[in-house]
Amino acid sequence: MTASVLVLNAGSSSIKFGLFEISGSEPALLCKGLLDEHEAKPRLVASSPSGETLFERQKEASDMDGGHLFADVIAFIEHRFGEGCLRGVGHRIVHGGPDYSGPIALTDDIxxxxxxxTPLAPLHQPRCLAPVRALRAIRPPLTQIACFDTAFHHSMTPPASxxxxxxxxxxxxxxxxxxxxLSFEYVAGRLAAIAPELAAGRTVxxxxxxxxxxxxxxxxxxxxxxxxxxxxxxxxxxTRSGTIDPGVLLYLLQHERMTTGDLQHLLYHESGLLGVSGISxxxxxxxxxxxxxxxxAVDLFTFRAAQEVAMMANTLGGxxxxxxxxxxxxHATEIRxxxxxxxxxxxxRIDAAANVQARERINAGDSAADVxxxxxxxxxxxxxxxxxxxQRHYRP
Structure with a gap:
């Protein structure tokens, strides 16, 4: 039996998962996969860290029970790695609000x-919490842990906040x-390992x-x-607009007679690269x-990204x-x-050859900033x- 934790990362139309062995000094990936519940036939695929398919299953939508594909995930894990191997399940929760600045074991109250x-992340929060409910119904005793996308930024203070x-x-x-x-936390840690002197400085x-x-x-x-x-x-x-003049929103509400639901759909699903290009x-x-x-659309994306890098540099003072x-x-050489x-x-300044090869460090020798x-x-x-x-939860 391999002591492990299951990690669920819920997106808008699918859920990525990873199973990690936790007996060593660092969690080690045992397998990874995808639960896609939005196809005509909801699908579960699990693969080894190298990409070899270990398990695949599809179901008719009409056959889905309250646990969806989560019961299949747990059955696969316990069959392959041992019954009782799961010590807990970790969830990426998009919004932790003002109260949650670190990971926490979930209770009914939390x-x-x-x-x-949910009003602060109307499309993301329900998707993140749905697996919590499904797994609670399947395995009530299983410890479930919330890890928040907002937690890393709790160090922000006024005026930035x-x-x-x-x-x-x-x-x-x-x-x-x-x-x-969670992404920024990981990358910051990797940068500290690669170049600790830079990690101690001003980074975007x-x-x-x-x-x-x-x-x-x-x-x-x-x-x-x-x-x-x-x-x-x-x-x-x-498909999201990013920063927009609040007057645009008032105009759409007052003069285009949009409902708040219409406006939400426009800003989350019809804007951004899709809205500007009309293509994708x-x-x-x-x-x-x-x-x-x-x-x-590409020009607007890079223009706004560079503009806001400069804004972040202003906050940092360099x-x-x-x-x-x-x-x-x-992966997008041209965008970088x-x-x-x-x-x-x-x-x-970036080195063109290093950029094309997506090397770890891509700045030119005369660049004022490392890239x-x-x-x-x-x-x-x-x-x-x-x-x-x-470890805290089960400490004697």
Whole structure:
């Protein structure tokens, strides 16, 4: 029997999972997989760390029970790694609000408080919490642990954490929280291992994917970020608008007679790269397209990213290091190049060959700031937190 924790990372249409052995000094990946509940036939796939398929199952939607595919996941894990091997389940929870600044074992009371935060992340929070309910029904005694995307940014202080609104609203929790914290935490740790002298300085991490945000770090701690109360703010994203004039929203409500539901759908699902291009939310599709609107969307994405890197550098009082991560940040050579070119006035220079090869360090020798490409690993970060919580939870 292999002592392990299951990590669930819920997205908008699927749930990534990883199973980690926890008997050593560092969690070790045993297998990984995907639960896709939005296909005509919901699907579960599990593979080895090298990518070899270990298990695959599809079900008719009509055959789905209250546990969906989670019962199948647990059955597969216990068959392969031993009955009783699971010590706990870690969940990426997008919003922790003002109260939760670190991982915590879930109780009914905490779960209810997290559900109450749904208005702050209306599309993400329910998706994150749904597996908690499903697993509670399947295995009530199993320890479930919440790890928050907002927690890393609890080190932010005014003025970076404030909105320019009356204080009574801040007292009700309306402040800038920031997201992608589990990714930023992992990348900050990797940077500290690679280049500790840089990690101690002024760093901007660019998590660029379908969701995208920046984090300004000093001594490895978040002091500013581009997302705010919700995951809508900041950079242009796949289908999200990012920063937008509040007057636009008032206009749409008052003169286009949009409902709040219409407006929410527009901002979360019809904007960003998809809205500008009219073609796709996928950066790969846009980079391969010859359409003018695709180029316009890419240009806006890189323009806004560079603009907000400069804003983060202003918060830091300079820029020693820029790190690219996330699906776009790790794989889109052209995007890294375009953002860096827009930051040439800050002294950022990248080496073209190193960028094409996606080396770990891609800055040119005369660059005023070091530039890295560091793959993120949110699941490993969650596994580490789970180990710490379980050790506290079961300490004699």
């Amino acid at each position: 779960h209810a408080k997290l559900e109450a935060l 404030r909105f320019a609104i009356p204080g009574r609203y801040e007292a009700r929790g309306l402040r800038r929280y920031g997201f992608h914290g 991490i660019a998590h660029l994917g379908n969701g995208a945000s920046l984090c300004a770090l000093r001594n490895g701690r978040s002091i500013d970020t581009t997302m705010g109360l919700t995951p809508l703010d900041g950079l242009v994203m796949g 939310a996928d950066m790969r599709t846009l980079l391969a397209s010859g359409e003018a609107s695709a180029r316009e 820029l020693d290091c820029l790190v690219f991560t996330g699906g776009i940040g790790e 190049s375009a953002i860096s070119e827009r930051l040439a006035w800050l002294g950022v 890295f490409v560091i793959p993120t690993n949110e699941e490993l970060t969650i596994a580490r937190h789970c180990v710490a919580v379980l």
